[in-house]
Amino acid sequence: MEIDPFIFRLSIFILSIFIGYFVVWSVTPSLHTPLMSVTNAISSVIIVGAIIASFSSLDGSSISFSNILGFIAVTLAAINIFGGFLVTQRMLQMYKKKKKNK
């Protein structure tokens, strides 16, 4: 009997939750705000769905309802990707160690 591919995806999902659990507990509390902005940026990987929607077409000529939704979703995800990673970068650059007195 063949295993449904859904089971494989579910396995990946469940194991990733555990990875997330352990990785996030090891994040230092002082970096919780960058953690939120970076998780926000990476969840915009939903742009892969928006890209499929943007180019979904049967004949490759007219622009469909799905295409328009796709373009809007690409715009939103792009705001998030650029905004999320850049603001995280900006925050992380502020974290400095104490300068040693000479």
Add this chain to the structure above:
Amino acid sequence: MSANLSSMLFLITGVLFILALRGLSSPETSRMGNFFGITGMILAIVVSILSVDIFFSNLIYFIIALSVGGIAGSIIAFKIPMTAMPQLVAGFHSLVGLAAVLVAISAYYSPDSFGLGAFQNIKTASIIEMGLGVSIGAITFTGSIIAFMKLQGLMPGSPITFPGQHYLNALLGILIISLIGYLAVNQSTQIFWMLVVASILIGFLIIIPIGGADMPVVISMLNSYSGWAAAGIGFTLENTALIITGALVGSSGAILSYIMCKGMNRSFLNVILGGFGTDSTSNNTKEKTEQKPVKSGNAEDAAFLMKNASSVIIVPGYGMAVAQAQHALREMVDKLKKNDVKVSYAIHPVAGRMPGHMNVLLAEANVPYDEVFELDDINNDFANTDVAYVIGANDVTNPVAKTDPKSPIFGMPILDVEKCQSVLFVKRSMSPGYAGVDNELFYRDNTLMLFADAKKMTENIVKYL
């Protein structure tokens, strides 16, 4: 690109995202982590563009969409003041939610492009995943908009409650689950849109009863939702990168919510049901206030006390963020250090409006992160410290949390500032904090109240140092 190759590359994206979060375990490795995250994202975008059939007319619109979003996002990222991070993150969450909704709608109308079957004849598993994705996405969308408006001050931060609220929410919840079930059977357009509308509505309804100071929990919770929404869409699209990322973000948000709830000693359910701090305790506090004497001082007194101390602990709270006092505070600390005073900072887990909010503000003001301590690491030091400088914090220092079982904040872990030899409280007035509880520290002999705006007071103290 073959499906197997693209799946492999999406898996690599997932791994890079895991490394991005792993990097945040210390500030030194965090910048490398962010680099991994960016690489993973670029990889995911390139792979998905190479996997679809590109045709010219749509490519132009796609590039326009990507550039407009990218430029807008970059401008926001560079312009946003650090004090506005909570509302920025809330706003970003709403975009993820809306993007998830749009992708799900698009997949519902053109399932053939997504490889899910034909219109209204989608595989049963896919339509259920799609239903879940669109529903969680819509809840994230409206919930985050409400959170954004509350944080930005576009609507009152106080809880909005009405009779029968919980029943209405429960009813809507049941409706959503039944609609998803029904959608799996007949896939009709009406049911699909009813599901979208019901989810949009409940997203709005579950956030309005939650008050401003509970926002750390709400933002973390919405962070988690945006992850589950992405995972739901990931199952629909059968995309490994989305499933892994959704799971990572979902569990990250859940852990942060848990940490925030623990910081307030409240159950998650208690926060979500909302309406905290609206009971009638404020009347009783007024009477007490009139009876007890309070010692109040000016900047000169405060400067004198701190200059002659050998150690000072700074306790910042949301008030510091509101007054933008972090730079003045750093200046004050620099002067104290020149007088050989040992200074450190103590951060309560729920200080501010989002997890880690105070740490970012202090980092912005060039405070080295190894002078900033979490509650558990510094709480024993208060007993050996001369002065605690409490700036914009209140409830998180209230000893009533340890002594009065009837108090709404009883059991909440607090910073033991009362163990210091003297406590300086910068506050604009005697008004109680968010929990509506009077802080008995105000009336103690070793407490000196400094009634002023946090920034102005700190600047004045600098002058006298």
